[in-house]
Amino acid sequence: MVPEPLWQCPDAGSRISARFFTRRLSLRILSLLSICVVLYNVAYSTELRRRLEKVQALGVAGQPRYRTDTTEPEDDPSSATRYDTTTGQNGTEKATLVMLVRNSELDGALSSIRMVEDRFNRRFHYPWTFLNDRPFTDDFIKYTSGLASGPVEYAVVPEDDWSVPDHVNKTVMAAEMVRMAEEEIIYGGSLSYRYVPNQAFPPPAPAAANDSGTLRHMCRFNSGFFYNQEVMRKYDWYWRVEPGIELYCDIDYDPFTFMRENKKIYGFVISMYEFKDTITTLWDRTRQFVAENSQFLHANNSLDFLVDGAQPSKPGDKHLGNGNYNLCHFWSNFEIASLEFYRSEAYSRYFEFLDSTGGFFYERWGDAPVHSIGVGLFAPKDSIHHFADFGYSHAPCSRCPQDDESHASGRCLCNRSKHFDSDSYSCLPRWWRVSGINKAPNELLKHTDA
Numbered sequence: 001m002v003p004e005p006l007w008q009c010p011d012a013g014s015r016i017s018a019r020f021f022t023r024r025l026s027l028r029i030l031s032l033l034s035i036c037v038v039l040y041n042v043a044y045s046t047e048l049r050r051r052l053e054k055v056q057a058l059g060v061a062g063q064p065r066y067r068t069d070t071t072e073p074e075d076d077p078s079s080a081t082r083y084d085t086t087t088g089q090n091g092t093e094k095a096t097l098v099m100l101v102r103n104s105e106l107d108g109a110l111s112s113i114r115m116v117e118d119r120f121n122r123r124f125h126y127p128w129t130f131l132n133d134r135p136f137t138d139d140f141i142k143y144t145s146g147l148a149s150g151p152v153e154y155a156v157v158p159e160d161d162w163s164v165p166d167h168v169n170k171t172v173m174a175a176e177m178v179r180m181a182e183e184e185i186i187y188g189g190s191l192s193y194r195y196v197p198n199q200a201f202p203p204p205a206p207a208a209a210n211d212s213g214t215l216r217h218m219c220r221f222n223s224g225f226f227y228n229q230e231v232m233r234k235y236d237w238y239w240r241v242e243p244g245i246e247l248y249c250d251i252d253y254d255p256f257t258f259m260r261e262n263k264k265i266y267g268f269v270i271s272m273y274e275f276k277d278t279i280t281t282l283w284d285r286t287r288q289f290v291a292e293n294s295q296f297l298h299a300n301n302s303l304d305f306l307v308d309g310a311q312p313s314k315p316g317d318k319h320l321g322n323g324n325y326n327l328c329h330f331w332s333n334f335e336i337a338s339l340e341f342y343r344s345e346a347y348s349r350y351f352e353f354l355d356s357t358g359g360f361f362y363e364r365w366g367d368a369p370v371h372s373i374g375v376g377l378f379a380p381k382d383s384i385h386h387f388a389d390f391g392y393s394h395a396p397c398s399r400c401p402q403d404d405e406s407h408a409s410g411r412c413l414c415n416r417s418k419h420f421d422s423d424s425y426s427c428l429p430r431w432w433r434v435s436g437i438n439k440a441p442n443e444l445l446k447h448t449d450a
């Protein structure tokens with residue numbers, strides 16, 4: 001009979017044979033145990049003293065602490081002052097974290113919320129706004145509200161904001177979708193795209209999937225409707241969060257306050273090229289809009305980011321020139337931006353014009369190029385901000401602050417060599433050039449720099 005190995009968990013009910021408990025072994029175990037007990041006591045009393053000191057320090061500072069999320073002490077005592085406990089205010093700016101999400105994406109939503117809370121919101125308690133074209137399920141509400149450290153709101157998008165407008169010819173739209181799907185154009189048949197960074201352009205053909213065009217609704221909604229939803233009206237700022245993203249760095253300041261104080265309108269982390277075949281006529285339409293509404297073109301716009309070789313625009317330049325759109329845009333699955341900008345006459349008239357052409361449906365205009373062109377033309381260049389201190393990932397791209405301090409301080413945890421900024425598919429080097437940032441990329445890490 002093969003003897004049982006000593007370190008095998010006995011089945012429930014079975015007994016370890018008494019022959020293993022020789023006197024020698026028992027003594028050894030006893031002495032090991034007592035060493036453990038002594039070590040534990042030492043560690044425990046040290047930790048207890050550390051915590052008591054922290055509590056006393058806070059008592060002296062007179063900061064009452066209201067915590068709703070975890071029992072773990074906050075790591076930065078000064079952050080307690082940012083949550084106005086006297087009024088119970090949630091966040092100091094009129095701002096919300098906003099997520100458009102399907103019920104089926106609950107898992108991805110939860111992991112995004114957890115990450116944004118841990119890295120940022122547990123100290124600021126900004127409200128979360130969840131938007132959906134269908135009613136949220138009880139489970140979705142139960143689990144997401146359980147994670148949020150601020151107030152939560154759930155809203156269903158009105159049908160008009162999520163449907164094909166009457167002026168779009170459905171026959172033409174369907175024919176175009178079939179054509180684009182046959183030509184394997186990214187998202188052409190509303191397919192999902194996947195490309196791999198550092199691979200040759202154009203990226204590989206999309207996976208064969210068909211969501212019957214809901215993606216076009218999403219792109220149109222994110223281009224022209226999210227900022228006017230009833231639940232969004234009370235806010236001036238938003239931070240867009242998508243399911244399944246990752247945040248790699250602690251954000252220990254309020255980016256909304258940063259935006260307001262520095263007169264920023266639009267903040268991004270990743271910039272890349274759009275798929276040309278999905279926006280064939282977008283630039284022509286934009287040129288047409290600007291020709292008819294030249295008063296909206298900002299004197300200090302970012303045309304030179306959007307068009308290669310564009311003359312740096314001068315006050316009085318009221319046209320877009322002849323150059324073509326170079327496809328550069330800010331990746332819109334992360335945005336911290338001003339809602340007032342979208343509600344401005346310039347942007348909302350621009351969106352209405354684009355929508356009237358049917359291009360969201362005949363082609364597959366994405367909200368990223370539409371936002372980027374809008375902010376690039378109608379807002380001043382220095383109101384666009386690159387959050388170089390954010391570590392961020394949305395499949396399949398991620399970026400990681402490159403400076404040593406961000407990592408040595410423990411603020412960031414990410415692989416510095418998995419870094420999209422310097423990818424050949426990234427538009428960030430162009431942004432640095434046109435916005436007059438001449439520093440080496442690895443110096444651009446403090447949010448005050450860029």
Ligand SMILES: Nc1nc2c(ncn2[C@@H]2O[C@H](COP(=O)(O)OP(=O)(O)OP(=O)(O)O)[C@@H](O)[C@H]2O)c(=O)[nH]1
Binds near residue numbers: 131192333395
């Ligand atoms: N409620 C709802 N949300 C949607 C729908 N389609 C997309 N979204 C959301 O819109 C955002 C972008 O959609 P995605 O499908 O992730 O599109 P993408 O990020 O451009 O592409 P991939 O993630 O690469 O597929 C995500 O937050 C989705 O949850 C939809 O039909 N209904």
Ligand SMILES: *[C@@H]1O[C@H](CO)[C@@H](O)[C@H](O)[C@H]1NC(C)=O
Binds near residue numbers: 089149151
């Ligand atoms: C802040 O949010 C909490 C819920 O998380 C809510 O009970 C409270 O009324 C909110 N305070 C204000 C001032 O909105």
Ligand SMILES: *[C@@H]1O[C@H](CO)[C@@H](O)[C@H](O)[C@H]1NC(C)=O
Binds near residue numbers: 169170172
């Ligand atoms: C839609 O387009 C098709 C093909 O061009 C055309 O035959 C049809 O008359 C159009 N329908 C409407 C309502 O304009």
Ligand SMILES: *[C@@H]1O[C@H](CO)[C@@H](O)[C@H](O)[C@H]1NC(C)=O
Binds near residue numbers: 177178181210211212
């Ligand atoms: C997508 O699927 C729907 C229903 O399954 C079908 O009616 C439609 O024609 C398909 N679209 C494309 C572009 O394949």
Ligand SMILES: *[C@@H]1O[C@H](CO)[C@@H](O)[C@H](O)[C@H]1NC(C)=O
Binds near residue numbers: 300381382435436
């Ligand atoms: C235009 O934008 C650039 C780049 O952000 C900035 O340095 C410059 O001061 C701005 N010029 C004016 C006239 O606002």
Ligand SMILES: *[C@@H]1O[C@H](CO)[C@@H](O)[C@H](O)[C@H]1NC(C)=O
Binds near residue numbers: 416
């Ligand atoms: C970081 O990413 C690079 C490139 O993908 C990889 O070669 C390396 O092993 C990664 N390092 C760690 C610690 O995961």
Ligand SMILES: [Mg+2]
Binds near residue numbers: 242333394
């Ligand atoms: Mg996504």
